[in-house]
Amino acid sequence: MTPTPDVSSQVPASPLPYQVQPLSWRTGSEIVGLDLRDSEHLSDATIAALWQLLGERGILLFRGQVIDHDQHLAFTRRFGPLAKTGLLGRHAPPGYPDIFTVTNIKKDGQRSETENAAQQWHSDQSFLPVPARASLLRCVHAPQFGGDTMFANMYQAYEALSDGLKATLAPMRAWHTLFSARSQRLSGRKAFSSVSAEELERMKGHAHPVIRTHSDTGKKALYLSEQMVDHFDGWSTEDSAPLLDYLFALSIHPAHTYRHRWQAGDLIFWDNRCTMHFAPLDYDFAGMDAPENHRLMYRSTLA
Numbered sequence: 001m002t003p004t005p006d007v008s009s010q011v012p013a014s015p016l017p018y019q020v021q022p023l024s025w026r027t028g029s030e031i032v033g034l035d036l037r038d039s040e041h042l043s044d045a046t047i048a049a050l051w052q053l054l055g056e057r058g059i060l061l062f063r064g065q066v067i068d069h070d071q072h073l074a075f076t077r078r079f080g081p082l083a084k085t086g087l088l089g090r091h092a093p094p095g096y097p098d099i100f101t102v103t104n105i106k107k108d109g110q111r112s113e114t115e116n117a118a119q120q121w122h123s124d125q126s127f128l129p130v131p132a133r134a135s136l137l138r139c140v141h142a143p144q145f146g147g148d149t150m151f152a153n154m155y156q157a158y159e160a161l162s163d164g165l166k167a168t169l170a171p172m173r174a175w176h177t178l179f180s181a182r183s184q185r186l187s188g189r190k191a192f193s194s195v196s197a198e199e200l201e202r203m204k205g206h207a208h209p210v211i212r213t214h215s216d217t218g219k220k221a222l223y224l225s226e227q228m229v230d231h232f233d234g235w236s237t238e239d240s241a242p243l244l245d246y247l248f249a250l251s252i253h254p255a256h257t258y259r260h261r262w263q264a265g266d267l268i269f270w271d272n273r274c275t276m277h278f279a280p281l282d283y284d285f286a287g288m289d290a291p292e293n294h295r296l297m298y299r300s301t302l303a
Helices: 037-039 044-057 070-077 154-159 165-171 180-188 197-203 237-251
Strands: 019-022 029-032 059-062 100-103 134-141 149-153 173-176 205-207 209-211 220-222 231-233 259-260 267-271 276-277 296-302
Touching: 019 237, 029 044, 037 070, 044 059, 044 267, 059 259, 070 134, 070 296, 149 154, 154 220, 154 237, 205 209, 259 276, 267 276
Parallel strands: 029 059
Antiparallel strands: 019 029, 059 267, 100 296, 134 267, 134 296, 149 259, 149 276, 173 205, 173 231, 209 220
16 A cells, blocks of 8 residues: 655755645645656655645645646555545546546437536545545536636634534534435435445445544544535434534635636646535536537546
């Protein structure tokens, strides 16, 4: 197993081979000056510094990266072992089971099952006993207007809680599942008719702490999402709803979010331990078969 990058090591006195530009006040940094086509030759110090910055800022943006699937995976592996793609292997490009395709482009005349993916706020694979650490999403085609992705800073969400509510939530756990009542109500999802019994078992869910301490930064973050969380452990869904609704609304307050306008060649690296993400239908979805509305993304995930 590939070890987690050593973020405790000191950044070397000599300058690192890139520049950092903030994307917003608290969330996100753009990394300028790195070419990810040859990531195997990036120094361990560079990888460690990027990982540390990711934990602090939540997302890293790399623009102008014209890379293929092998180069995408090679960069991902510099930060640790890969997670399974997700639920459905048929969303992987041929020969690349570790990559998840997100697109609205028809294949063989059939609509894509991921054409409206990420329509609710979530962090990836939080329904698993050990959720994904981080994800890397690469843009090949973006609509001429919209097709954005929004990110929420869950450090900020935690900091916005009153001291009394922090104390109340500290010992609590919440149940994360793809069968959450809220998810089905918001999305209209009634069943998963095309998944295997093994996948259905994985989707049943797991309880996680409501307040999570980030394993690298040591900072506390709220760990909830409207897509995944059904109820607090030991509470009914009905009793949980008022407090969950308040926490969901707080976490996506505009002051806690960053909205990214994609360009072809963008790669965004986000930390699932301290961010959530969401893809609004902010383009001509009814006319998505027109080439100017095509959206094609590829995601890798760290275990």
